[in-house]
Amino acid sequence: MTVIAAVLQAPRRLELLARPAPLARRGEAVVRIAATAVCHTDLEIYTGRHPGVRLPVVMGHEATGVVEAIGEGVERLSPGQPVLLNPIIACGDCDACARGHGNLCRNAGLFGREMDGSLAEQVVLPERYLYPLPKHVPLAAATLIETLATVRHAQLRARIASGESVVVLGQGVAGLLHTQLAGLSGARPVVAVSRSAGKLELARRRGADRVVNAAREDVVAAVMDATAGRGADVVVESAGDPGLITPAIEMLAPGGRLLVYGISHRPVPEFTTFPLYFKELTIHGSRALTPDDVPPAIDLVASGAVAVEELITASYPLERVAAAFQEYERAADSVLRLVIVPGR
Ligand SMILES: [Zn+2]
Ligand SMILES: [Zn+2]
Structure with missing residues (x-):
């Protein structure tokens, strides 16, 4: 038996290939993928801009x-159970894992980057x-829970x-979720910043005070x-x-x-350390999520506290994954999430 997978052979070259169907060994489960949301990390891999990815x-x-x-x-799962994937794969043996920081594992990485991921059947x-996901949560929308968990992880840090008072610079999917989660934490005022009037309207609907x-x-x-003042x-x-770090x-x-959530390999212009001293500032990095972040993020969506459906701009069948990435690259600033859905 074979399953279809979308293989990135070279930058901007996606091919649908038949591969042997995966088998569950001890402690593993085979998951029939319902939906995959595509984010900026995928776009960086697709265009060849993400360093260190082996194709x-x-x-x-x-x-x-x-x-x-x-x-x-x-023991916890049985066939037919809807599930969310935690893509942060940790070795369990290194010093970071031993301290409970599997998101900082020295040896493993991201499912769908350091190893083959979910653009497959x-x-x-x-x-x-x-x-496990509650049955009433639509599986396409539930793909956004992964991003919500990374946002939650960052805000806890x-x-x-x-x-x-909290300012959120940028109102893409993660920025909108930052805006909303800050408000749910009782932050006041929450100020949402973007160059897009449309995204600012979404931010207002998610509780931005300004x-x-x-x-x-x-x-x-x-x-x-x-x-x-x-x-x-x-x-x-x-x-x-x-360019936003110094104004921030x-x-x-x-x-x-x-909180530096959006990341870049480019240097920060006009950066000096003086304000760190003078205002005694703290700079937080944040990477991915830990297992503890996932169940609360599922609850936020399952309870209706955070609506995620409107964050999906369009959905594409797996057969059209190449078209989805072309559209994403063309309109990266206006697309929120594209969701890829296997057809069979
Ligand atoms: Zn992502
Ligand atoms: Zn490790």
């Missing part, structure tokens, strides 16, 4: 599916990477607290105005634009925290 590879790390078969010793994974159009307004001045307690950089530091209040 060919099957991309796809934000995925849901239904358990097809289980191996010996699998079926995958196989150890049981611990599969999280920055310890966003009730009554603090929206700032960076194409028309001076963002630092707007944040000072929104915080009665004090500056923000927390700034979340979610645009991945190194400028708009922080004394004792403030900068």
